[in-house]
Amino acid sequence: MKLATQISRTVFLLGIVSLLNDLAGELIMAVLPVFLVSLGSSGWVVGLIGGLEDATKSLLSLVFGGLADRLGRKKPLVFLGYLIPSVFRIALPFSTHWAMALVFRVLDRVGKGMRTAPRDALIADAVTEPTRGANFGFHRAMDTAGALVGSLLAFVFFWWLHLPLTGIILVGGLVSLASLIPLSFVSESVSAVQHRKLFDGLRELPKKFYLNLAGMTLFALANFSYMFFLLKVNAVYTDKLAVGLPIAMYALYNFTYTFCALPAGVLSDSIGRRAILLMGYLLFGVTSLGFAFAQSLVLFVPLFALYGIAYAFIESTQRAFAADLAPPERRGTALGLFHMCIGFGALVGSFIAGVLWGGPDSSHALTFFYGAALAMVGVAFLALTARWE
Template sequence: MYLADRSAPGGTEGAPGGGTVRSRAVAPAVLALGTVSLVTDVSSEMVSAVLPLYLVAGLGLSPLGFGALDGLYNGVSALVQLLGGHLADRIRNHKLIAGVGYGLSALCKPLLLLAHTLGPVGVVLALERTGKGLRTAPRDALISLSTPPKAQGRAFGVHRAMDTTGALLGPLAAFLILGAAVDGYDAVFGVSGCVAALGVVVLVLFVPSGAAPTGLGRNAPGPGGAGTSGAAAVTGTSGTGSAKPAAVGLREAVALLRLPRLRALAACAALLGLTTVSDAFLYLLLQDRTGIGERWFPLLPLGTAAVFLLLAVPAGVLADRIGRRAVFLTGHALLLAGYGLLLWAPAWPALPFLVLALHGTFYAATDGVLPAAVGAAVPARLRATGLAVVGTGQALARFGCSVALGGAWTLWGPGPALAAAAAGLCCCAAVAGFVLRPTGPDGVPAPARRS
């Protein structure tokens, strides 16, 4: 229903006769990239669903060791994300860099068949995350540049909903394979590699090589503070007729941090990431609290993914209408409520469902809303770099959270470790609510007004 809704903000354009014509609610590039993400996420989530149990129960990893490996899994992606974003803007070919990232991740899945000790597994996971880091910012830049500013939340919501469909199917496929195959884990890794290769094929055949801005109008101010037209920002021209694109240099990319809105978004994303428990740890905490059997463990991500799928588009549309700050902070408040249930709620039969529902709602309210806010704060020709800056800070912070939580679990136990994370999240959310106070009429998150 959301794809067919033509009344979205920015959904009309001027017609030659003075009337209006309806524009696409979601650009074809967004749908194509959503399909790629759907297929790729089936592959990735097949592995992610069994990996915590495989490492802890199969390879005998301690919580501290798992925390370090889980942090590495996300930290490598964070560092490479900056490189992927800058390269995509510099060579002005977002699809190429995204394709390299998708291809590298696909090649790494079958390598898990050969890795049966911690060292090789860590290397393979680091390479796989390198691929994810390369592709994330160019992919999100393609989505952002294909969408009018007032419909960014909707576009990212649609993409995240399609992506989450894959996240929903992946654990289910892993569950079925584990029950049917003799060497269950190896079978999951092998099938995952084949599915990942299909995602690369879809990218090559169906994603357009470039995404021209659609209705961008006046774009975000550049690092120097002056506004530029959407077309000039994308091509690197001054809008006076020159069509030659200007190369994006490293100095210009670094100068993005002069933008107050981008600095605020990056700082708050990192601050909140420091107290956001990773999915793998949340599922291990849920199993520890409720005693869910190993056979059912791969199905836990299905609860998160199902709620995320249902709410991703409505949350994106709501963010476009009432402001991204409110939706983003509400998502973290719901995550905090999930932590509270894990810590203090009685052992109700419904407890796993409630925690997973809150976890999925948190993702729906934050995962697409944050890049939509970044897209409104960064010039079009530096869009991938700006997205990478914020994404890198957030991922590095979550790396630190995984290591710290693993150490706290080993020293104090799961309850006190989660309580510390919950207290930290409460404080960080309060600080973020102050920093990300709206200044524009559309409620786009921003710090204080420009002086």
């Protein structure tokens, strides 16, 4: 079967939405760590913000994933979930203290939490299991293509057009509104309203779902915020390079992620989700270990490329894996619980990474040793769950 015929119209349109939204989001995220530093934040604040973003998104994913199952409709929640972040992205550049930025970023993640599980359930419902990996991989590739373009534009805006960080963030907020246009053309099949409570849906999820979720959550503890990788580059260089090179490395990460996400999804349809996830976790562990020693572009360039490949193997495959393990009528709830557990794992992981970061004169190696060690624990646990199911 040709790849083009495997991608559904719904997934294609949602891919366009994600491309535009992530173009806007990555304009912001590429400069966010340095913007936070300019507002007086430190390593632990960056870890706190990164973790709270993920935790807010993920806790609400469970709530709204379950709500989507009960309402029998997903698109209205997805629409609101894209609208709300646009508002607070426009507000972000007007922050005068890191605490204001924290509030705006958390409110941005409220919208993401509202849309993520319903959107992923919408994707899973639109395709069959034999092509689910390809469709999730396509969606992640479109998502990351937007991230790639956004991070490249951030570099161009800062390095050549000399826009201030606040100007780059404001452009991102305005572009975010445009992502709502293709979403209006997405259609969905409405199912019957369900009157069961959220916890009833959680009890109906199978044992194998919870076992594999435990393994993925363990890895999430290692998967601290991307901002620490950028801050490592920022700490090594001075002057304009301290801002420009982290943006360039972030663009490289997004480049490799974009071009590997779809092949990784297709491969997971062929050899299985677990095998691809284990490879992704291993690659992340190697990457994190490398960052513990990296002090120049000779290592930063291949490590950021490897970071992107690892994420391509992990992100789309985890979602497809969780969707495969859940019954169709409980898919929103299952994906919501998945995002909640991953997010809280990331909160704890980012907090620990921030504590281990050290002062301005530190090599920051402990943060990356921690990530490498926990990644290996996640690999071992996920490998063993195949025997326990």
